[in-house]
Amino acid sequence: MSMELSTAAPDAPAVADDGVWLACVACGETFAPFETVRYTCDDCDGLLEARYAEPPTWAEFEASEVDRGVWRYAAALPFEMGVSLPEGDTPLHEVPRLESEIGVSRLRIKHEGMNPTGSFKDRGMTVGVRVAKELGVDRLACASTGNTSAALAAYGGRGGMETLVLLPAGKVAAGKVAQAALHGARILEVDGNFDACLDIVQDLAERGEAYLLNSLNPFRLEGQKTIGFEILEQFRDEEGRFPDRIVLPVGNAGNTAALYKCFRELVQSGALDEADVPKLTGVQAEGAAPMVEAIENDADEVRRWDEVETRATAIRIGNPVNAPKALPGIRNTGGTAVAVSDEEITGAQRALAAEGVGVEPASAASVAGLRKLRDEGVVDDDEAVVCLTTGHLLKDPDAAAAAGNDPESVPNDTDAVLAHLAGER
């Protein structure tokens, strides 16, 4: 396992006054964070990540003036506070029936659907919109399978900024389009998939037409990193130990990259032993599984899939842009990746719902993946596991209705209702 992360401050002028800079994960080149708008390395086009002179400690979090949510972890972020609704502080649910059915020592569900707009994207947007203000940009844009657009519209609106979202036409769940619309985003429906939308948004950003707030933007991932801090704190408080494994859905692979960064920073500060780092385990839908393909083939790069399909529309992605950060995250923590069918996803969505946890299809992929890996013997029965569920059930009401019970028509009469319930129809 390799948890290296340089803290050596680069020479001025790359270091900002407050000890934050950007570093290329491919060539190591460093940049000042807030002087120029940039998303990738000027030299090699590699992905950038934020670096800090001082990695965070638990004591700093405990001393925070904010007692919960993303900004409790300001010691690990580039600012003390952002445009906030507020976000984070999501529940870590017990699911005793699922735990015993799947057969692991402890199973918890980190339900990110309980964020203000119903997905984890809010954690990234609270930081990303704060950075946009620092840079002085006025128009925010993203490509989206839905959740990013909902969060961008809400946080951009809150920040008084113009928002533009590009969506794959006909492939975004109704609740998400409704959110972006009502929060005031200009919505462009593209005749292409999510990856094509992101290509266009990257072009717009390169031409200076908009500030890109997909997870290619390194500051989005700083906010999403707080999922990891929260899981470790909540899990540790509960049982005094950290989870052995975190299983999560993979679309653009931002959360895999962000959680890996969280663990590296904690290891670096001495707040977490390397031996306690949870195994990052990614789950994709069979119809959109380029990361799984790369892990299975031990490949250094992910091959872009031009044709993708799954009812889990949030992870209907063929070119995960964070793959260069996420592949080492899976490999260096001893994790793995697995693909699940749409039927397995719906089965897991029903199982979670039966325990009162309402999630959209992509979220249920984590539980479907755990179930499969347990059946295959990849996950041991003595493991303590956290499954990440990324979005709320109401994001995709059509999928929920299709997976759930059908309503029954009854006459407007109590006796007839009782007769109906007794089975006389």
Ligand SMILES: N[C@@H](CCOP(=O)(O)O)C(=O)O
């Ligand atoms: N599922 C995502 C896809 C975009 O991912 P991002 O994290 O790069 O913004 C969405 O909700 O749009």
